[in-house]
Structure formats: structure tokens, C-alpha cells
Amino acid sequence: MNNPDESTIQRWLKGELEGNELKQMEAWAEENATELEAKMGWDALGDEIAQALPSEQEPPYADFFNERVKHHAVELVETPPATKASPLWKRFNWILAPTAVAGMVFCFYLGTRIDQETTAIEQSVAVLEEVYTPASGVHSEVIISGDSTVIVLDGLDEIPDALDIVSGETGQGLSPRMMVKTERESFYF
Amino acid sequence: MIIRLFCALTILFTSLGSAADLGKEVIGRMQVQVYFATNGEPSIAGKALKKPSPAVEKKLKSLRRTSFKHYRVLGVDRQPVFRSYENWLTPLKPSEELLLSFEPRGKAQSGKMMLDLELWQSRKKIMKAGPTLEKGKPLYIFGPKWRGGRLLLAIELVELLQ
Amino acid sequence: MGAVASESAGNGGDGPTDQVLVQRAQSGDYRAFDQLVTRHRGKVYAMIVNMIHNDADAWDLAQDAFVKAWKALPKFEHRAQFSTWLFRISHNVVYDWMRKKKVMSEGELDDQMLDSSRIDSAAPTAPKIPARPDEQLVQNERRAEIEKALSQLSDEHRETILLREVQGMEYTEIADIMECSKGTVMSRLFYARKKLQTLLKP
Structure with missing residues (x-):
């Protein structure tokens, strides 16, 4: 598609294009995204959104977060994730058994x-x-x-x-001794 | 008369309640000693701190290939081991910078007790282990650094009642 | 973005690269995976919070994403960046959750469903999460307006905006994460932008 006219662009932005016309418009948009953004006057609002919302935010109780992941990923599973297929030489490990005995x-x-x-x-x-x-x-x-x-x-x-x-000085934070174990597990781990 | 009756009933019900909770039976005693190990000036940890006995100091120096020159006792705590409840050791009381929680795993056998042990530093869990302890064989942990030295814990089952 | 993972990707110049950590983790080294969790949890959590506006559930879902990533690690073939692959898993986790919550719909959402004023940060499914320091920003009217406007988009449109404008991802990456064509990404992105411009007109 060569430069689409304004009407086509507006129909596209409203979600009104279909089939081949839609595919061509999408392909054009991909090639001309910057121009299209400028045309829409998007840059300022885009920047506002980027500044208003965090791209990164540490989860609360971050150490606990990691430990919960490990608990569910590893500790609750009897066997670790399968590793990739053994190399050829490992397939001759049948000889190991009598050697081991x-x-x-x-x-x-x-x-x-x-x-x-x-x-x-x-x-x-x-x-x-x-x-x-x-x-x-x-x-x-x-x-x-x-x-x-x-x-x-x-x-x-x-x-x-x-x-x-x-x-007798201590760092900040809630003492784990103040909670029973089950309650502590949910707070800390 | 009424007061005596009330007291007697209170004692009766309390003892019945306690007897019903076998989990609170004391089956042993745990102890932790914390040492300050340093190659620098040991008084930086505190001027009135005692040195461990010569036998203990010799033992501490033998734990690793590279030992420290000086050791000082920072604190000690001893607490009962409950059959089914966890308990806490606070060796630097009233500081809670280092805490140990422990709970037995099953019955002691052949003079040994298996425990769930958690070491806490600054109210964060830094280590969890499942040691089997017996009297006379402490578990040693080289912990965090402080004031140019390092804290060394000696965790011991000092009494086994089962 | 190229299809081949960059060796320098993901570490911010500090410590082993994602690729190295992933390889170690694939060999069974959980500590390597734990480093990946630490490195990427901020982005995953932020993305999910921005999507579903529920701190407590986002906390659980972010963990689910990492657990699934660990289990699926043998299948990761280093053809894309680990972070992109992780975001794809997070995308699936969030959408599965939404399906269960019956939030998914064909068109625009009911604007009450994900209204930012209905944030529930005291859900019993997670530790009591204290008010975020950045809850102060709720007082910033513009941010509240932006969040409200985003909540009026469909899940796909909202996610496309978040991945592009907030996470700064390339169109190819977004297509990979959302498992759609680049063309579809473009359509959703520009449609969402148009809608937001209308909703956020001063």
C-alpha cells in the first residue's frame, strides 16, 4: 500500500478495516510508525504514560517473593526439571553397574x-x-x-x-519471634 | 474457702490443659554461643568482652584452615527444646540482630536429634538447615561480618531428655 | 530486535548475562535461576500490576510466572531474549487468571471492572501489603486519569500500550509476547492510542 489516505487511516484506527485492506494498512503502519505517531500527535501522551506508570517495581517482601518461587518451583516437586538429552557417550553407562558393584x-x-x-x-x-x-x-x-x-x-x-x-541494638523490621510459625511463613516466606 | 476452691480448680484445669498438650513437653536443651572472631583489635566489639576458655579457643582456631587471631564471647542463650513446638535462641539479647529458631523433626534416636534450624539476621532469614545434633558436637556457623571481624556461632544440643 | 539473543543482554553491566544464567539454570543450578528472578521480578511485577490493578493478586501471579518459567526452562532455546520469553509467560499467566475471573470480553471492558479506585491491596491471598509509597502518586490526578483510561481498554489493547509505552518493547517483541502478528500489534497499538487520546483529552 502506498500512502493511505486520511479516511483509510481513520477507519483503521476505528477498527473498521478488514481482510486485505487491513493487512496492507498494518504493513504500511509498521514501516511508517514514527510518521504515524507524529501525525497523531502521540509523542507527548506517550511520554506522559511512560512517566506516570512504573516500568519496574520491586514486589513487596522481595526476599519472601524469591523464596516462594523456589518453594513452588523446586521444593514441591520431587524431581528437578528434565535436562536436555544426554550426549552419546553417556548412553554407554550400562558398563558402570558392574564396575560400581x-x-x-x-x-x-x-x-x-x-x-x-x-x-x-x-x-x-x-x-x-x-x-x-x-x-x-x-x-x-x-x-x-x-x-x-x-x-x-x-x-x-x-x-x-x-x-x-x-x-542490644537491632536493625529495623518486625521481629519474626512475634508471630507463630504459620503466620510468619506467610509474612516472610 | 471460695478463693481456695477457685485456686484449686484453676490449678487442676491448668495442669489438665498442659498435660493435654504433649507438644510442649521439654525433650532437650539447645544452646548457642556467639563469638566475635577478628584479626584486628578485638576490643572494637566491646571492651568488657571475655575471651573463651583456652580449650574452646583452640577448637575455634582449628575449624578452618585460615583461623582468626582473636576471639571474644559476644553472647549466649540456652532454651528448652519442645516436642512439637518451635523455640527461639536470642544469643545477643536484647538485640535480635541474630536469632535462631529451632524445632525437632521427629523423635531423637541413638542420642541424636534432628532439627529444623533457621538462622535470622536483621529479621531476615539467612539460612535454613536440617542438622542432626548430639551432645558434645556443636554445629559451627561462620556468619556475617561486623566491625572488621566475623560472627561465629556454636550451636549445641546440651541436653537430651528422651 | 534481532531474533538471536544478545550475549550482553539483561545484566545491566553487572554480573553474568541472562544467557549465562539461563544456561546454568538449565543445568539445574537453581541459584542461577534465583538471580534471574531477582533481576527480572521488578519488571514482571510492575507489568502485572499495571495490567490488573490488584497488588495482592499481582504478587501471586508474578510468582506463578517465574515458577512456570523454571519448569519450561528446558524448552527455552535462546532464540529470543530471556526477558521477552518471561514476559510471554507472564502474559499467559495474566490471561489465564483473567479468564478465571471472567474479565475477558470481546470488546471494551465495563469501565467499573478495573477502575483504579477499586484497587484491593488487602486481599488475603498474600501477605498484608502496606500502602505502596507510590500510592502517593494516586493524588496525582493525571496518573489516576491515565490508569482509569487504560482500564477502559480491552486487555489486549491495554497490554499493547503497556508493553510499548511503559516497557519500551519493540513491535517484534510485543508480537512474540502476545503471540500475534506484528500487523496486529500495530493495529492494536494505534487503536489504543487513538482511544486514549480521546479519553485523556484535556
């Missing part, structure tokens, strides 16, 4: 030789089932140190130096 027999033999100290470490290793850090940017590392289990949390916010926690 042989390995287990060997390890069992070794295990009968392991002393008390190692047994204590195995018990310590069993201390933790999972460590979950809800805040983004925070990650945990579990270290077995002798007979002790150590969790190292990295990426936490620093407690402000000015906050005198020894004297």
Missing part, C-alpha cells in the same frame, strides 16, 4: 579396616541434610573439620559497624 565390594573390604576416627568423621558428615540460603548472593559451604561440622555463609550483608549489637 566391584567398587562397592572393594570399599566394603576397606571399610572393615577403617578406624574409629574415620567413623567419627562419617557421623559428622551425616549431621547436615541440607543447607538453604534464601537470600540471593549468599552461598553456603559445609566443611568437616575433624569431628566438627562447619557451615560458612558467604555473601551475607555486613552488620553495620554503627550497630552496637553487644548493647
Whole structure:
């Protein structure tokens, strides 16, 4: 379509075009969107709308938001999302089973030789089932140190130096102790 | 006479009520100690803070390959473990900058208790874990940084009544 | 917008790109996906709030969108930007919700249905959401007029305006999100603009 006349444009804007005429008008509009906007005197109102309405707005209780997503995405599902098809070499993993059996027999033999100290470490290793850090940017590392289990949390916010926690100062916010667990879960997580 | 009767009935009904809620039975005691670990000047955390005992300090220094030079005790709290209710540890009381909530998961077995443990900093949950604790084996957590050092928590099941 | 995702897209120059995070998430790394949630939740939430004018339901729907995105991640093939794909999922979530609420209609909506003065921010489906700081802007009459005018458009027209004018998306992206042709985007956009000009005449 060459330049449509004013009547065609107005009919289009009113939603009155159909079929081929509509397709041609749409194609023309796509090529000449800027001109059409200027013709309509749209720019000023477009800018007003862009300024009046937020393009981005953090949801309330943002940490809780993330944790709820994780809860529904991962924790309520028994198996993680399917990964892509295995590469060819993984399809020969049938050979792993007999190898694994042989390995287990060997390890069992070794295990009968392991002393008390190692047994204590195995018990310590069993201390933790999972460590979950809800805040983004925070990650945990579990270290077995002798007979002790150590969790190292990295990426936490620093407690402000000015906050005198020894004297009893605390940051802002509603104390989670003030709520019963079920109520707290809906407020925080 | 009427007052005595009233008191007796109150005690009776209260005890009946408590007995009915087995969930509130105390099955153990949990403790958390918070230490300030730093390579700088330890008095920055507070001038009157005590050092841990030499044995404890040796233990704290052994936890990681890179240990801190100085340790000070910032606070301690000990609370009962209820059979079916969660409870809270507030080691820096009255500050709630660090809080721990805990609740047992099922019955203790072979001297060990599995717990749901949540660590809170500045009223935000920063960690959730499911440790199995036993007496004499604290769980250590290296937590947030503060005043050039780091807070280190030692969480321990100090008593198991089951 | 090109059809191939840009490697530099989505990170604002800070941290790994969306493409890197998506690849990690597709391998099962939920922390990578959590970073994507943090990065994109503001836009998704704002878009849904602007669409349905209900803070509490928008909060739930925004989460639904991310949960669906996580589950559909294996199917994401990096041919479009992650943000566009995420907006498409959000679009479907919102429309499913609207269908259930029986708000969808052929023509213009009843102007009472989504009147901004009927914002319900105390719905029991979500935590008690305090009055938004930007609720102050409701006092700005012009904003209230704009929201009221938008609420008088059909869902498709309103969404097209929001994606173009507020989110700044290209026509191709909008077509991708709304699963329609570019031509249809143009028709809806200019029709909605014309209608808004009439409604918002000074």
C-alpha cells in the first residue's frame, strides 16, 4: 500500500478495516510508525504514560517473593526439571553397574579396616541434610573439620559497624519471634 | 474457702490443659554461643568482652584452615527444646540482630536429634538447615561480618531428655 | 530486535548475562535461576500490576510466572531474549487468571471492572501489603486519569500500550509476547492510542 489516505487511516484506527485492506494498512503502519505517531500527535501522551506508570517495581517482601518461587518451583516437586538429552557417550553407562558393584565390594573390604576416627568423621558428615540460603548472593559451604561440622555463609550483608549489637541494638523490621510459625511463613516466606 | 476452691480448680484445669498438650513437653536443651572472631583489635566489639576458655579457643582456631587471631564471647542463650513446638535462641539479647529458631523433626534416636534450624539476621532469614545434633558436637556457623571481624556461632544440643 | 539473543543482554553491566544464567539454570543450578528472578521480578511485577490493578493478586501471579518459567526452562532455546520469553509467560499467566475471573470480553471492558479506585491491596491471598509509597502518586490526578483510561481498554489493547509505552518493547517483541502478528500489534497499538487520546483529552 502506498500512502493511505486520511479516511483509510481513520477507519483503521476505528477498527473498521478488514481482510486485505487491513493487512496492507498494518504493513504500511509498521514501516511508517514514527510518521504515524507524529501525525497523531502521540509523542507527548506517550511520554506522559511512560512517566506516570512504573516500568519496574520491586514486589513487596522481595526476599519472601524469591523464596516462594523456589518453594513452588523446586521444593514441591520431587524431581528437578528434565535436562536436555544426554550426549552419546553417556548412553554407554550400562558398563558402570558392574564396575560400581566391584567398587562397592572393594570399599566394603576397606571399610572393615577403617578406624574409629574415620567413623567419627562419617557421623559428622551425616549431621547436615541440607543447607538453604534464601537470600540471593549468599552461598553456603559445609566443611568437616575433624569431628566438627562447619557451615560458612558467604555473601551475607555486613552488620553495620554503627550497630552496637553487644548493647542490644537491632536493625529495623518486625521481629519474626512475634508471630507463630504459620503466620510468619506467610509474612516472610 | 471460695478463693481456695477457685485456686484449686484453676490449678487442676491448668495442669489438665498442659498435660493435654504433649507438644510442649521439654525433650532437650539447645544452646548457642556467639563469638566475635577478628584479626584486628578485638576490643572494637566491646571492651568488657571475655575471651573463651583456652580449650574452646583452640577448637575455634582449628575449624578452618585460615583461623582468626582473636576471639571474644559476644553472647549466649540456652532454651528448652519442645516436642512439637518451635523455640527461639536470642544469643545477643536484647538485640535480635541474630536469632535462631529451632524445632525437632521427629523423635531423637541413638542420642541424636534432628532439627529444623533457621538462622535470622536483621529479621531476615539467612539460612535454613536440617542438622542432626548430639551432645558434645556443636554445629559451627561462620556468619556475617561486623566491625572488621566475623560472627561465629556454636550451636549445641546440651541436653537430651528422651 | 534481532531474533538471536544478545550475549550482553539483561545484566545491566553487572554480573553474568541472562544467557549465562539461563544456561546454568538449565543445568539445574537453581541459584542461577534465583538471580534471574531477582533481576527480572521488578519488571514482571510492575507489568502485572499495571495490567490488573490488584497488588495482592499481582504478587501471586508474578510468582506463578517465574515458577512456570523454571519448569519450561528446558524448552527455552535462546532464540529470543530471556526477558521477552518471561514476559510471554507472564502474559499467559495474566490471561489465564483473567479468564478465571471472567474479565475477558470481546470488546471494551465495563469501565467499573478495573477502575483504579477499586484497587484491593488487602486481599488475603498474600501477605498484608502496606500502602505502596507510590500510592502517593494516586493524588496525582493525571496518573489516576491515565490508569482509569487504560482500564477502559480491552486487555489486549491495554497490554499493547503497556508493553510499548511503559516497557519500551519493540513491535517484534510485543508480537512474540502476545503471540500475534506484528500487523496486529500495530493495529492494536494505534487503536489504543487513538482511544486514549480521546479519553485523556484535556
